Amino acid sequence: MSSPATESTRTIGPYRLIGQIGEGGMGLVFLAEGPDGSRVALKVLRPSIVGDAHGRTRLAREVTSLRRVRSPRIAEVYDADPWGETPYVVTRYVPGPSLREVVDGRGPLSGPALIRFARGLAQALGVVHSVQVLHRDVKPSNVLIEEGEPVLIDFGLAQLCDDMTLTQAGWLLGTPGYLAPEILYGHGPTPAADVHAWAATVTFAATGRGPYGTGPAMAIMDRVRRGEANLDGVPPDLGDVLAAALRSDPANRPTARQLVDWLDVLLDRSAPVAAGLARAPVRPPLPSADEGVFDWNAPGPSRTAAVTRQSLTGRDAEPARGRFRRIAFWVSMLLVVIASMVAAPVATWCWVTCAGWVLRTLYVGSTTLRAWRIARGPRRSDEVLTVLLIPWFALRRLAASVVNALCVAVSAGVLVVLARYGPDLVETPALVVAGLVAGLVSWSGPASHDLRRGGGLVTSRLPRSGLATASILVLLLGLACGLLAAEQVVGTTYTPFFG
Numbered sequence: 411m412s413s414p415a416t417e418s419t420r421t422i423g424p425y426r427l428i429g430q431i432g433e434g435g436m437g438l439v440f441l442a443e444g445p446d447g448s449r450v451a452l453k454v455l456r457p458s459i460v461g462d463a464h465g466r467t468r469l470a471r472e473v474t475s476l477r478r479v480r481s482p483r484i485a486e487v488y489d490a491d492p493w494g495e496t497p498y499v500v501t502r503y504v505p506g507p508s509l510r511e512v513v514d515g516r517g518p519l520s521g522p523a524l525i526r527f528a529r530g531l532a533q534a535l536g537v538v539h540s541v542q543v544l545h546r547d548v549k550p551s552n553v554l555i556e557e558g559e560p561v562l563i564d565f566g567l568a569q570l571c572d573d574m575t576l577t578q579a580g581w582l583l584g585t586p587g588y589l590a591p592e593i594l595y596g597h598g599p600t601p602a603a604d605v606h607a608w609a610a611t612v613t614f615a616a617t618g619r620g621p622y623g624t625g626p627a628m629a630i631m632d633r634v635r636r637g638e639a640n641l642d643g644v645p646p647d648l649g650d651v652l653a654a655a656l657r658s659d660p661a662n663r664p665t666a667r668q669l670v671d672w673l674d675v676l677l678d679r680s681a682p683v684a685a686g687l688a689r690a691p692v693r694p695p696l697p698s699a700d701e702g703v704f705d706w707n708a709p710g711p712s713r714t715a716a717v718t719r720q721s722l723t724g725r726d727a728e729p730a731r732g733r734f735r736r737i738a739f740w741v742s743m744l745l746v747v748i749a750s751m752v753a754a755p756v757a758t759w760c761w762v763t764c765a766g767w768v769l770r771t772l773y774v775g776s777t778t779l780r781a782w783r784i785a786r787g788p789r790r791s792d793e794v795l796t797v798l799l800i801p802w803f804a805l806r807r808l809a810a811s812v813v814n815a816l817c818v819a820v821s822a823g824v825l826v827v828l829a830r831y832g833p834d835l836v837e838t839p840a841l842v843v844a845g846l847v848a849g850l851v852s853w854s855g856p857a858s859h860d861l862r863r864g865g866g867l868v869t870s871r872l873p874r875s876g877l878a879t880a881s882i883l884v885l886l887l888g889l890a891c892g893l894l895a896a897e898q899v900v901g902t903t904y905t906p907f908f909g
Contacts, residue, residue, distance in 0.1 A: 437453055449503045484538065485502045525673055528615070531548075538562070591637065651673065749845070753903065770860040814861070825841070
């Protein structure tokens with residue numbers, strides 16, 4: 411595409427071009443002057459990238475939505491003309507160098523300046539994700555430094571362009587070393603992919619290199635697929651946060667909001683910024699939710715919470731709400747086990763054993779599927795083959811299920827025998843304790859590791875809606891109450907054993 415910035419063409423639409431300031435795969439970027447005299451960044455898009463009439467219609471619709479987003483952490487979209495012979499998008503002009511230029515010229519960031527940078531970039535992602543848009547190409551050259559604070563540019567542009575057009579044109583949407591492994595395996599982008607790119611970018615800010623090293627693109631992408639991130643040189647506390655954000659499984663990565671909360675704690679521990687990027691006062695707060703953007707600067711309940719290395723590097727790192735949902739679910743299940751034990755002890759032992767077997771089988775199938783995809787990439791037949799192999803997975807976990815069931819029978823069986831043949835006054839208390847023992851031994855006794863992992867897979871799929879979670883808990887508590895009510899009507903059933 412020939413450059414529009416010629417002597418004969420000094421304007422595009424109502425914008426007067428001042429000079430070219432950048433170039434990328436999607437087109438050229440110019441510093442321009444708007445009709446009101448303000449400076450803006452005008453990106454001239456290649457017509458092949460914009461696509462046909464359908465793609466241009468989509469661009470117009472998306473820009474209308476993106477123009478409502480306002481934040482000092484992103485270069486907001488102001489205007490666009492997808493229909494002209496020279497299609498373009500206008501964004502806020504950020505008069506500052508890119509992160510790559512800063513690091514190349516002055517060296518990596520360190521101390522509080524590094525934490526502030528990481529937090530500001532996480533805030534930018536939070537704003538982008540709050541309007542249901544993905545960036546898809548977070549990297550050092552797409553982060554500018556303005557008055558000491560990071561500003562994410564090209565917000566929305568990767569989302570606006572038609573993926574089919576990019577694929578047909580031979581473009582790889584993203585930069586090797588900053589792409590998440592699931593993208594390289596052919597899965598669609600999610601907010602977790604942006605979080606992975608955030609961590610890779612912060613690693614560059616801290617060390618001057620990406621987490622997956624240098625070399626041919628194929629070699630870098632192979633390291634990404636295998637999860638071989640190198641965080642040497644990153645401060646330990648920040649390294650724990652980055653390690654969590656670089657996890658291979660997107661479901662186990664933190665959200666942008668979690669990142670901001672964790673970095674708030676790290677920033678509070680640091681001394682006041684005296685060097686690095688801090689050359690100006692902190693920027694004003696982001697617009698509040700009432701103005702159409704979630705307030706990512708607002709202090710949350712977890713701002714002053716202690717953040718330990720285990721909480722950041724552990725597999726189950728999650729916000730307080732997620733922990734409450736998981737704990738409430740399993741406490742409710744324990745109450746169901748206790749109520750079921752009071753109503754029918756032997757039947758309870760049978761269904762608890764079967765449920766544990768199912769959870770173990772689920773975990774083995776899940777880990778096998780993930781190992782296949784890591785070793786050779788995803789295939790369409792993976793899910794079908796996993797379903798066909800369920801009997802084999804179940805057979806593999808049969809021994810562990812039998813061992814755990816025997817431990818439950820021995821530990822809780824003594825109490826059940828006492829309830830059946832002992833004094834009438836101890837029957838119900840003995841069965842309640844037996845149910846508690848059965849639940850605890852099943853969950854944490856011998857051969858229970860795979861059961862807990864399978865249970866973790868179940869709770870990770872629980873609905874995130876508060877109403878849905880409440881509904882599930884009410885159903886479980888209702889089941890427990892129903893079992894107790896049945897016991898009051900017909901008494902405790904010990905069949906087929908104990909006569």
